[in-house]
Amino acid sequence: MAQEEGQPTISEITCQEVAQWASAYLDGHVEDERKRQITAHLTGCAGCETYVKQIAMVRDVVALLPNTVEEPSDPHRLRQAFARVRRCSIKEELQ
Amino acid sequence: MNADAIPVTESFSHRMVTSWKPELTQSDVVANEEIVLLARLRQGEEGAFDELVMRHHSALIRMAMGHVADREVAEEVVQDTWLAVIEGLGRFERRSSLRTWVFGIMIHKAKDRGVREKRHLPFSSCVSVDDSDEAVDPSRFHQSGEWTGHWALPPQPWDDQTPEKLLASQQAVNAMNQAIETLPRTLRDVLILRDVEGVDAKEVCENLKITETNLYVRLHRARERVRRAVETYLEGQQSVV
Numbered sequence: 604m605a606q607e608e609g610q611p612t613i614s615e616i617t618c619q620e621v622a623q624w625a626s627a628y629l630d631g632h633v634e635d636e637r638k639r640q641i642t643a644h645l646t647g648c649a650g651c652e653t654y655v656k657q658i659a660m661v662r663d664v665v666a667l668l669p670n671t672v673e674e675p676s677d678p679h680r681l682r683q684a685f686a687r688v689r690r691c692s693i694k695e696e697l698q
Numbered sequence: 699m700n701a702d703a704i705p706v707t708e709s710f711s712h713r714m715v716t717s718w719k720p721e722l723t724q725s726d727v728v729a730n731e732e733i734v735l736l737a738r739l740r741q742g743e744e745g746a747f748d749e750l751v752m753r754h755h756s757a758l759i760r761m762a763m764g765h766v767a768d769r770e771v772a773e774e775v776v777q778d779t780w781l782a783v784i785e786g787l788g789r790f791e792r793r794s795s796l797r798t799w800v801f802g803i804m805i806h807k808a809k810d811r812g813v814r815e816k817r818h819l820p821f822s823s824c825v826s827v828d829d830s831d832e833a834v835d836p837s838r839f840h841q842s843g844e845w846t847g848h849w850a851l852p853p854q855p856w857d858d859q860t861p862e863k864l865l866a867s868q869q870a871v872n873a874m875n876q877a878i879e880t881l882p883r884t885l886r887d888v889l890i891l892r893d894v895e896g897v898d899a900k901e902v903c904e905n906l907k908i909t910e911t912n913l914y915v916r917l918h919r920a921r922e923r924v925r926r927a928v929e930t931y932l933e934g935q936q937s938v939v
C-alpha cells in the first residue's frame with residue numbers, strides 16, 4: 604500500500620497518530636511542530652491523505668445535513684411571555 | 699490563521715469554504731448579527747424573538763434529546779429554556795455570546811432533568827466516554843513489526859464523492875443522521891455545536907466547560923463515527939453495483 608514508497612519524514616509520526624490528530628489539524632489547532640510533522644507525513648502517505656480528506660468531507664457535510672426543522676410546541680405562550688416581560692422592563696427603564 | 703494548515707484538503711474545501719465563509723470570519727458575522735438582534739429583543743420586538751427561536755430551536759431540541767429520556771421532556775426543557783431567556787434578557791450582559799448563553803441555560807436545565815430521570819435515559823446516553831480511548835479502530839493499523847502504527851487497512855478513497863452527492867442520497871443522509879443520533883451525549887454535544895451550528899471552538903469549550911484538547915478528542919471521535927457510517931454506506935453501494 605501507500606507505505607511501500609515510504610520516505611524518512613513519514614516515520615516521524617505514525618499513521619495512527621495522524622489519524623488521531625486529524626480534526627485538530629484541520630481546524631488549525633495543533634502546535635507548529637506537530638503541524639509540520641503531519642503535513643510532511645501527508646505528502647508521502649496516501650492512506651492518511653485519504654483519511655484527512657474524508658474527515659474534512661464529514662465536517663462539511665454535517666453542517667449541510669437537512670435537519671427536521673423543529674418548532675416550539677407552544678409558540679403562543681412564548682410570544683405572550685415575551686410581550687409581557689418586555690412591556691414590564693421597558694416601563695421600568697422609562698421610570 | 700489556519701489557511702496554511704490544510705494543504706491536503708485545499709482543492710476540495712475551497713469550493714465549500716467560499717460558498718459559506720466570506721471574508722469576515724463566521725464568528726464575526728454571528729457576533730454582529732447578535733448585537734443587532736439583541737437590541738431588537740430589548741425593544742420588545744416580537745419578530746426578533748421569533749427569529750431567535752427559529753435560529754436555535756432545532757439544535758436545542760437535538761442536544762436536549764441527548765440528556766433526557768424522551769422527546770416530550772426535551773421539548774419541555776427547551777420551552778423552559780425560552781421562558782428563562784425571556785426573563786433573563788434584561789440582565790444579560792454579553793459576557794458571552796447570546797447563543798452561548800441560550801445553550802448554557804438549556805444544558806443546565808437538561809442536566810437537571812436528566813439527573814432526576816436518570817433511570818430512564820436511553821442506552822446511548824449512558825455509555826461513558828473515556829477521552830483517552832482511540833478514535834479510530836486500532837485494528838486498522840499494524841500492531842507490530844516495521845510498520846507498527848501505519849495503516850493495515852487504509853481508508854479507500856471516496857473518489858467521485860462530493861458533499862452534494864452524499865446529501866442527494868437519502869440512504870447516505872439517513873446513515874449519517876443515525877450515526878449522529880446514536881452518539882453518546884458528550885460526543886453529540888460537541889458535534890452539534892461545532893459542526894452543525896458552526897460555533898467557535900472557544901465558545902464550545904466555554905459552553906460545555908471542557909478544555910480545547912477535550913473538545914478535539916471528542917469532536918474527532920464523533921466525526922470518525924460519522925465517517926465510518928459513510929464508509930459503510932459506500933461499501934454497500936459498491937457491492938450492489
Ligand SMILES: [Zn+2]
Binds near residue numbers: 619
Ligand atoms: Zn500515514
